[in-house]
Amino acid sequence: xxxxxxxxxxxxxxxxxxxxxxxxxxxxxxxxxxxxxxxxxxxxxxxxxxxxxxxxxxxxxxxxxxxxxxxxxxxxxxxxxxxxxxxxxxxxxxxxxxxxxxxxxxxxxxxxxx
Amino acid sequence: xxxxxxxxxxxxxxxxxxxxxxxxxxxxxxxxxxxxxxxxxxxxxxxxxxxxxxxxxxxxxxxxxxxxxxxxxxxxxxxxxxxxxxxxxxxxxxxxxxxxxxxxxxxxxxxxx
Numbered sequence: 001x002x003x004x005x006x007x008x009x010x011x012x013x014x015x016x017x018x019x020x021x022x023x024x025x026x027x028x029x030x031x032x033x034x035x036x037x038x039x040x041x042x043x044x045x046x047x048x049x050x051x052x053x054x055x056x057x058x059x060x061x062x063x064x065x066x067x068x069x070x071x072x073x074x075x076x077x078x079x080x081x082x083x084x085x086x087x088x089x090x091x092x093x094x095x096x097x098x099x100x101x102x103x104x105x106x107x108x109x110x111x112x113x114x
Numbered sequence: 115x116x117x118x119x120x121x122x123x124x125x126x127x128x129x130x131x132x133x134x135x136x137x138x139x140x141x142x143x144x145x146x147x148x149x150x151x152x153x154x155x156x157x158x159x160x161x162x163x164x165x166x167x168x169x170x171x172x173x174x175x176x177x178x179x180x181x182x183x184x185x186x187x188x189x190x191x192x193x194x195x196x197x198x199x200x201x202x203x204x205x206x207x208x209x210x211x212x213x214x215x216x217x218x219x220x221x222x223x224x225x226x227x
Contacts, residue, residue, distance in 0.1 A: 006156075042202070100161060
């Protein structure tokens with residue numbers, strides 16, 4: 001299984017600012033994903049981070065709000081732009097083990113927007 | 115849109131009791147995964163069930179996939195405080211790639227010593 005590290009683990013931000021979350025994997029992986037877990041809600045897929053090309057966003061999520069970078073096969077960033085209190089959530093990075101289709105998650109980044 | 119309904123949403127029990135968590139859908143899934151998430155951590159995969167009717171055991175945890183592959187259950191025997199956490203079920207669609215996972219809202223379990 002892959003070891004996934006996320007930074008920051010938590011942050012408190014002011015409305016209107018932006019925050020970039022980093023995800024580092026200890027091995028090269030093809031598929032990296034970003035999820036959001038709002039309080040009391042399920043995990044929702046934001047986008048698939050593609051190495052060497054633009055991320056693929058799910059319905060309801062756009063690049064201007066959640067720009068994603070994937071410079072190589074072990075690293076990705078998610079930026080939450082122009083934050084509002086509604087963006088307060090846990091943001092999770094995950095990778096897929098292709099042989100089994102199982103997902104492995106980072107510990108998450110808990111974001112609170114005041 | 116595939117939806118997964120988990121029940122109960124919250125469960126608080128005494129140490130030593132048994133419990134069952136349910137995950138139901140009107141859709142058919144090619145496989146179903148169960149995760150446990152502790153506060154401040156990401157979800158950790160417990161098991162994947164693939165075949166209709168399949169039963170998998172992981173120590174005191176028993177997972178069952180419904181015959182029609184639309185539902186699943188997680189049964190915990192003699193619950194311990196270490197079992198406390200959020201239990202999530204996630205179904206994989208018929209398309210390729212697990213990024214098509216649909217997650218339930220989770221069952222928050224508290225086991226009181």
